[in-house]
Amino acid sequence: MNILAMFKPNRDAKHYPGFGAVGVLFFTFLYLPILVIIAYSFNSNRIVSVWQGFSWQWYASALQNEGLLNSLRVSLTVALFATLVATVIAVSAALVLERGQNVKHAKLSQGVVNLPLMLPEIVFAVAILILFSQLGIQSGMLKLILAHSAFCIPFAFLPIRARLQGMDNNLEQAAQDLYATPLVTFRRITLPLIAPGIFAGSMLSFVISMDDFITSNIVSGGGATTLPVYIFSLVKQGVSPELNAISTLIMVASLLIATPCWLIAKRSR
Amino acid sequence: MNHAISIKNVSKFYGDYRAIKDISFDIQDNEFFTLLGPSGCGKTTLLRMIAGFEIPSGGVIKLHGTDIQSLPAHQRRVNTVFQNYALFPHMTLAQNIGFGLQMLNWSKEKIAARVDEMLELVHMRPFASRMPSALSGGQQQRIALARALAPKPEVLLLDEPLSALDLKLRQSMRDELQQLQRDTGITFIFVTHDQEEALAMSDRICVLAEGTVQQISSPNEIYENPNNKFVADFIGETNFMPVTINSHDNATVSVTNPLGIELNVPNKGFSQGQEATMSLRPEKISINTPGLEVNLQGKIVHRTYMGGYTHYKVRTENATELRISKRNTISNDTEYNLGQQVDIGFSKASVRVLSQ
Incomplete structure (x- = not known):
């Protein structure tokens, strides 16, 4: 493969070497903490970082x-x-x-x-x-x-x-x-x-x-x-598990509000 | 005669820049009146002052005898067709056309009937419920016309409405506009920088340059008897030659000219020894046609074939180059070749002598 062709300005960034790996790293960095919070909001243990079992109690x-x-x-x-x-x-x-x-x-x-x-x-x-x-x-x-x-x-x-x-x-x-x-x-x-x-x-x-x-x-x-x-x-x-539940609830609420807004904005364009 | 628009001593300054310099003229009722000039001559400013979007720095504008100076745009019985059409993108075509009528508090039935009539007038009836974005440029143009005509304005202003259309469409819209003006009987004020458009449609043309009126006349007058060098140059093509006014009496002056011909023209206030310009249109000169008043010898130095006609450049014996335009009337018409010696001729009545 021609090395120069790789750096042509109109080349799609998706084909750059290492794009996939960097992408995975980026999204992990961004979303892993959020996933952890969501997961542990269902933890029945009062100690946040030790998993005991599934429970809705913190939401309640x-x-x-x-x-x-x-x-x-x-x-x-x-x-x-x-x-x-x-x-x-x-x-x-x-x-x-x-x-x-x-x-x-x-x-x-x-x-x-x-x-x-x-x-x-x-x-x-x-x-x-x-x-x-x-x-x-x-x-x-x-x-x-x-x-x-x-x-x-x-x-x-x-x-x-x-x-x-x-x-x-x-x-x-x-x-x-x-x-x-x-x-x-x-x-x-x-x-x-x-x-x-x-x-x-x-x-x-x-x-x-x-x-x-x-x-x-x-x-x-x-x-x-x-x-x-x-x-x-x-x-x-x-940090209490209740906090995890609150954070998760706020995230869900944001998504529920943002999605229709996004759809409206997309349609009006 | 009733004046639709009367403009008296109107000026417009932007800071130190004088866009309009003390202009006065009248536009007759039911006239197709064109403001013609190069960009920056003040024609659009003038139009916007009539519409009410600009306030004159001085002078008076009257609409059918009433001073409209103090009226805001929405109270003037004048409608505008904008250069980029300015159709309301969130309304259907019918709603666009009906907007002005709604503002004038027409009843729903009357609006519907008028909108229908206007759609019919511009041949767009099947499109009534479409949105403007679904239309081509020419179609948007028609709707903009229908919208501006619907409220039956006293005067319709058109701001270079054809400039965004392609050549063929522009030509057919010219005919349509002229027809519309006759059918509706509304005074049209048309702004353009395109001299062909102006000649083709207007009853009268006002040629503007640098904020002043150069000439107001019928298309024929403007082309055949231009007031000055600017008008002769801006409208159509012509051959200019520097001349000197020689002896003169009250009626005529004799003119020394580079062609070396004896020439007497009407005295339009020339003084002896004055430098002036002589203008001779390319189509007024004939090649190898005997029996004309003035005959000169020359050599073809350039030729451009244009289909319907051919442009030649001929260098005369005294080294003056003249552009000549010849209609190709019959097929296999005589073509003159480069370097060929020809006789050229014209009548003295075709020559105009203009002040600088």
């Missing part, structure tokens, strides 16, 4: 754990509201920055919208903690929602802006040319066409909010603990 105890269910409720509520707020702000920002004419300080505004992406989260969290104490906000839930809304905005903004960029702005002009007011143009033309972007952006915000630990941990208090913060408190008491 997880689902009856008041603290766990409470933190799940907090996380879902926070994620829902934060997503709502972030998406509305992101859509507005994207419309102004992409469609507005003669917008002053457009570059700067874009930078501000995306700032939470560049800023180390710990800095953001401390800053917002100080702000809240200055404002005298007491409710833990409100603090969480406000903080999460703030750092979710760029995650909602980026897919929505990308969608607007890909959309021919002649379409909006055509609608106005055909007697549609700016508001009707938005509702009938712009909104349906950027809907996939809004969907992707809000999904991303939701996941980022559900997943957040640093900000939630620093801001929480006042009777609101999110799921990641609660799980971390469990870990500090030592």
